[in-house]
Amino acid sequence: DIQLTQSPSSLSASVGDRVTISCRASQSISTYLNWYQVKPGRAPRLLLYFSSSLQTGVPSRFSGTGSGTDFTLIIHSLQPDDFATYYCQQSYSTPRTFGQGTKVEIK
Amino acid sequence: QVTLRESGPALVKPAQTLTLTCTFSAFSLTTSGLCVSWIRLPPGKALEWLAIIDWDDEKYYSTSLKTRLTISKDTSKNQVVLSMTNVGPEDTGTYFCARTWGTYTHPCTHFDFWGQGALVTVSS
Numbered sequence: 131d132i133q134l135t136q137s138p139s140s141l142s143a144s145v146g147d148r149v150t151i152s153c154r155a156s157q158s159i160s161t162y163l164n165w166y167q168v169k170p171g172r173a174p175r176l177l178l179y180f181s182s183s184l185q186t187g188v189p190s191r192f193s194g195t196g197s198g199t200d201f202t203l204i205i206h207s208l209q210p211d212d213f214a215t216y217y218c219q220q221s222y223s224t225p226r227t228f229g230q231g232t233k234v235e236i237k
Numbered sequence: 238q239v240t241l242r243e244s245g246p247a248l249v250k251p252a253q254t255l256t257l258t259c260t261f262s263a264f265s266l267t268t269s270g271l272c273v274s275w276i277r278l279p280p281g282k283a284l285e286w287l288a289i290i291d292w293d294d295e296k297y298y299s300t301s302l303k304t305r306l307t308i309s310k311d312t313s314k315n316q317v318v319l320s321m322t323n324v325g326p327e328d329t330g331t332y333f334c335a336r337t338w339g340t341y342t343h344p345c346t347h348f349d350f351w352g353q354g355a356l357v358t359v360s361s
Contacts, residue, residue: 131300164347168284173351174276174333185349217284221339221346224297226274226286 132156132220136229142237149205151232153218158198162222165194165203168231169214177216178203208234239263241273241334243355250361255324257355259317259334266292266312272337272345273317275308278354279330289337290317291345324359331356 133156143149153163161181168174176185178194181201191206205212213236218229245257259273266273275287288298288308298306307320317334331354339346 162343162346166284166348168278173353174284174335174348175351176347176349179347179349219284219286219347221343224289225299226289228276228284228286230283 131225132159132223132227134218134220134227134229136216136218136232138232139230140233140235142235143208144237145208145210147208147237149208149212149234151203151216151218151234153196153201153203153229155199155201155220155222159220159222161197162220163194163196163201164219164221165192166217166219167212167214168217174217205234239336239350241336241350241352243332243334243352245332245355245357247356247358249324249328249357249359251325251359252323255321255328255357255359257319257321257332257334257357259319259352261315261317261334261336264336265315266290266310266317268292270339270341270344273310274335274337274345274348275317275319275332276335276348277330277332279327282330287332288319289345326359329357329359 135154165178166174182194215233241261272291274289290308305322333354335348336350337345
């Protein structure tokens with residue numbers, strides 16, 4: 131199975147901050163990497179797919195980069211609605227796997 | 238619009254079989270390139286992918302759970318069913334089904350629509 135390691139596991143940030151979350155794959159996965167936002171009691175939300183393609187309806191302050199084994203999710207100006215847990219997920223091979231999550235908290 | 242809804246028991250006893258149903262609308266699992274996946278979120282832990290079924294009835298499972306899982310579809314009812322045998326307390330969590338979409342050359346790559354989730358507790 132392909133392992134995904136996210137860093138950091140949690141972070142504290144203020145509204146307006148630029149936030150960067152990393153995801154490293156245990157082997158090359160080309161650009162088959164997706165990002166999700168999860169809030170308690172809510173359905174997870176797809177943010178980006180194929181590393182950098184923004185899902186319809188997702189604000190442009192979210193962006194993604196990377197290929198191979200190293201990927202980054204960037205929130206360019208953190209908004210109050212963005213405090214949540216973020217997960218990366220690989221779709222290069224089956225079984226699909228998720229990272230362990232990064233919790234973004236209010237500073 | 239695309240919707241998915243999970244249904245099943247809220248409480249299951251240890252060693253029993255858990256059966257969850259995903260009922261969806263506004264898409265068909267006969268459409269080439271479409272899949273439905275099951276994913277769970279245990280309390281205080283990370284998302285865990287469980288299983289996927291595609292338009293051609295191909296099925297794939299989590300490596301650690303594959304001996305306990307069975308996924309199936311009923312295209313006439315727009316439903317996907319997940320069964321998990323011999324449940325234990327570690328199977329407690331919220332179970333989601335999700336439409337899984339992709340491209341012609343690499344189908345079923347990302348989970349673009351999710352249900353609200355079904356909370357399952359395993360306890361005697």
